[in-house]
Amino acid sequence: MSGEPEGSPAEPATLTIPRGTLLRSRVVSDVGTTLSRALDRELTGYATLVPQETLLLSGEARGVITFDDGVPVLAYNTVTDSGGPDALAELAVPGPYRVELYAVDASGLAAAHEEDALRVAPDAAATELADDADLAELTREAAPEERLRDADDEDDAVAAFLDDDDRIDAIREQARSEARDRAAEWGLDDALDGPSDAK
CATH class of the missing domain: 4.10.910 (30s ribosomal protein s13; domain 2)
Known part of the structure; x- marks a missing residue:
């Protein structure tokens, strides 16, 4: 997705993934619809999210969320070049959204999924973008154990810092x-x- 060559030294983390097979393209009022569809299909691929107010107001929110077996892994804002929880926060604006859902071979996402700076907790997109506690719980249930451990370790680190x-x-x-x-x-x-x- 980025124009930068992969592996450029001393560059901030950017998301570079291959163009996948388009599965769905539409305007939705609720991102939860897209997240649920990805989870149900156990999609490995990504979704592009463009809030319609971004199109109208030249805003700074054009997002990419990647999935591994339906569970969100990375979030990235292609306009502000921010990733992870920061990107989700920037994308958490009122809908509707123009959404495109793509399937990608797992090997095409392997390198991108190593970018810790872009990672989000498995349930973060459901919570931040869709405000859907049930979907968040379903996503956590579908997530691999190590993803949940990583998210819990990060929560523990934040809690320890605050204490x-x-x-x-x-x-x-x-x-x-x-x-x-x-x-x-x-x-x-x-x-x-x-x-x-x-x-």
Whole structure:
């Protein structure tokens, strides 16, 4: 999907996959319809998602979601070049969407599916794009055990970080310090001072 050659050094992760066999092309009001169809077909391939407001307003959301046996693996926004959860967040806009569903041989997606920066949890698309808890649960049930372990490990890492008060305090203090430095450069020291005693 990307014009960049595969394996370019020092480049941000981009999604490069072969053009597949078109299975379906239509406008849908709910992305859950497409995700359900991919899951039911145990599709290995990808879907392209273009929110119609993007077409009308020249917005920045043109997405690709890849599937392995019907379970989402990667998400990528071809306009902003962002991937993973960030891409899903950018695509989570009101429908309708222009959707195309493609089948691709598993070997054609193998390299792309190694891009950890573009990966999403198996149930993330159902949750973020379709707001469908039942579909999310069905997707988790269909996902390989290692995919669920990876997603749980990531959740645990985030939870551990949020529970690490010392690290969070250090980050906040660093942010405050940097903000004061910038304010001093711009002559805005007073804006960061505490509230005045004067009423």
